[in-house]
Amino acid sequence: MKKSTIWFLFILSVVGWVLFGVTMIFSGSTALAAPDGANLYAHHCGACHPHGGNKINPAIPLTGSAKTKSLAAFTAYNRNPLKADGSKGVMPAFPKDKISDQEMKLIYDYSLTLPGTSK
Ligand code: HEC
Structure with a gap:
């Protein structure tokens, strides 16, 4: 060579x-x-809401919920998740020190991509 x-x-x-x-x-x-919405969703919500469903209370899934109609409604529900009759359900609350407003928006945007969920 x-x-x-x-x-x-x-x-x-x-x-x-x-x-x-x-x-x-x-x-x-x-x-x-x-940090993207998919990762945040998997970390905070995925255990109970795989694919937007609900493992604990299948009658109240995330998919198709009225709480996904707007970011404001979604955020308010996640900060203080009360059931339709005003009682406290099983879902834990997510205050700002657990999920910031920016992260909540990423999770919201990701939630809208789940089949069956829309604004
Ligand atoms: C420990 C399990 C658990 C976790 C974690 C959890 N959820 Fe839930 N979620 C529930 C249960 C159970 C319900 C049904 C209402 C209830 O009993 O509180 C529910 C209901 C909902 C609903 C439907 C409410 C309605 O009335 O239509 C939405 C939307 C929702 N969750 C979003 C989320 C999001 C977003 C996250 C992550 C940030 C999350 N959840 C994390 C258990 C959980």
Whole structure:
């Protein structure tokens, strides 16, 4: 092999590793920087509401609920989840220190993508 060919292959592999490293760093940091609605939903709601259903009280699923008509109604319900008759149900409340208003909006937007749920 000629000396120039060896240099060429060496530089090619260095460039390849650098590009690989940069890609890993950027894909990693964006995944951490942007908590998305799907992740937040899975973390806070998914155990009881898989796919928008309701494991504890199947008669009152998230899917199709009137509480998804607006972000305001959705947020108010999650901050203080009372049943239609005004009594306290089983669902836990999510105050701002658990889910911020920004996170609530992400969860709301994600909820609207669940089949059967609309504004
Ligand atoms: C520990 C289980 C549990 C968790 C966690 C939970 N829920 Fe619920 N959710 C319920 C139950 C049970 C009901 C039925 C009403 C009740 O008994 O409180 C309900 C009802 C609802 C309803 C329908 C209310 C109605 O009257 O139509 C919506 C919307 C909802 N939950 C959204 C959410 C969202 C959003 C989250 C996550 C931020 C969440 N829930 C987390 C258990 C849970």
